[in-house]
Amino acid sequence: MCEANAYFNSDGQEVLFMEAVDVIEPYEDGLKLVDIFGRQKFVKARIKDMTLLNHRIVLEETAGFKHDSD
Amino acid sequence: MCEANAYFNSDGQEVLFMEAVDVIEPYEDGLKLVDIFGRQKFVKARIKDMTLLNHRIVLEETAGFKHDSD
Numbered sequence: 001m002c003e004a005n006a007y008f009n010s011d012g013q014e015v016l017f018m019e020a021v022d023v024i025e026p027y028e029d030g031l032k033l034v035d036i037f038g039r040q041k042f043v044k045a046r047i048k049d050m051t052l053l054n055h056r057i058v059l060e061e062t063a064g065f066k067h068d069s070d
Numbered sequence: 071m072c073e074a075n076a077y078f079n080s081d082g083q084e085v086l087f088m089e090a091v092d093v094i095e096p097y098e099d100g101l102k103l104v105d106i107f108g109r110q111k112f113v114k115a116r117i118k119d120m121t122l123l124n125h126r127i128v129l130e131e132t133a134g135f136k137h138d139s140d
Contacts, residue, residue, distance in 0.1 A: 002072035002122045025119035036123065049095035052072045052122065053106065 003036050004055040009048060017043070017059060030062060073106050074125040079118060087113070087129060100132065 006021050007014040018041050023034035030044035048060035076091050077084040088111050093104040100114040118130035 002074075002125060004072075004122055022123045023119065023121050024117065026117070047094065047096065047117065049093065051093050052074055053092045055072060 001036070002052070002055070004050070004052065004057050006033060006057040006059055008045070008059050008061065014058065017041070021057060024057070031059070071106070072122070072125070074120070074122065074127050076103060076127040076129055078115070078129050078131065084128065087111070091127060094127070101129070 001020075003020040003022050005016060006018045008017050009015075018033050018035060020036045021033050022036045023032070024047070025032050027042055030042060031046065033041045033043065043059065044062050045059040046062055048058040050057045071090075073090040073092050075086060076088045078087050079085075088103050088105060090106045091103050092106045093102070094117070095102050097112055100112060101116065103111045103113065113129065114132050115129040116132055118128040120127045
């Protein structure tokens with residue numbers, strides 16, 4: 001399985017935001033993430049870097065950062 | 071291996087841009103893609119959608135589209 005974990009980089013520390021992410025797509029001024037169970041999260045962030053072989057996505061907050069989960 | 075293939079969506083058709091992509095990160099006003107062999111491509115594009123389980127990244131051209139390979 002090739003899902004990845006999404007982290008925020010906060011003050012030099014990486015904080016897990018969402019596990020087992022399958023889908024990432026732009027949504028309004030941020031991103032929509034969907035995990036392998038179909039759970040969605042919307043976040044005002046952009047991709048800072050992503051290494052698929054390491055299953056890692058690092059997100060970076062954009063202006064007006066907040067996140068909501070469904 | 072969890073690399074993905076990157077495609078451009080052009081007139082409704084998907085055109086392969088780079089195979090076996092490992093790393094994606096923002097670079098200037100576009101993206102830097104690095105494949106599992108360490109080859110890099112820079113492209114004025116953004117991620118349109120990405121499904122990791124399907125090993126697919128779809129890119130979308132941004133203004134001033136062009137791409138260079140190293």
